[in-house]
Amino acid sequence: MYLDEQDLRIIDLLQRDARATQLEMARAVKLSQPAVAERIRKLEERGVISGYSARVDAAKLGKDITAFIGVSIEHPKYFDEFLKKVLSLPDVLECHRVAGQDSYLLKVKTANTRSLDSLLVGTLRTIAGVTRTQTTIVLTSMKEDTHVHVSPEPPKGA
């Protein structure tokens, strides 16, 4: 998976603004506009770029609470059933299997404390094998990106 500096720059620009025109990007990386189009096509083909999405303000859509929920499951035999149920819940934005005390870590955005309560007690705790949930409520998000850092230089602090 070789990516040169111009590919990285294009990826960075598209993460910031997927509406940037190929002509603008072409100027930024000093290539012609069709060359940029061709590079983007290949990045999509190779799966480096997997799609494009609108960023939305969750609060303006009535999701006022963000929380992280650690879920302990007593035995791996329950994992499949747990995943099947959890992945169908619309307020669950992320579901990671993790190392450590908990089996899974979820990120949820939900309307309010009532809907969070319902998700925790009414839904998660009723799934077979779930022995414990540990919820961390977000007070303020200083940064909440998906923007993966790409740069020819090694990342700062790493």
Next chain:
Amino acid sequence: MYLDEQDLRIIDLLQRDARATQLEMARAVKLSQPAVAERIRKLEERGVISGYSARVDAAKLGKDITAFIGVSIEHPKYFDEFLKKVLSLPDVLECHRVAGQDSYLLKVKTANTRSLDSLLVGTLRTIAGVTRTQTTIVLTSMKEDTHVHVSPEPPKGA
């Protein structure tokens, strides 16, 4: 902030695929293409849609580790300095102030265990006021979206 069913549908379509054409969306919501364009313009103006980004595959960009890091800070007087430093670290994708034992919860994507070690010990633990970090390593991500659920019906499990 009133959003009708057609607005919600457009938001959903744009979260899935920001490249969907206005004509396609117009068919889906049974409006004309300029009507869709006008609704999108207003959603952007109101900040419901805050931008558009490319989704990228972090692993293909050499970020093989995802981790969540809880950071305890001994006194709020250290918060500003902590934020200033942490928000400048490119591998930190999210930084949330949270309720509970820890003061902050970070989500990071970093190259490997070495770069994670360097971030934890070389960077975070040297920031004034940081008394503890608690790292949860992600083994597999079953879902990792930003796609906020929008629908006229109440969310399932909430």
Next chain:
DNA sequence: AGTGAAATGATTTGGCC
């Protein structure tokens, strides 16, 4: 791979209901 120029396709604008 890259380029410039032409063709195609999408969005924006204007006039009207």
Next chain:
DNA sequence: GGCCAAATCATTTCACT
């Protein structure tokens, strides 16, 4: 607010290096 039709702008394709 929404619609249709025209104009503008972006992307895709083509012939060539």
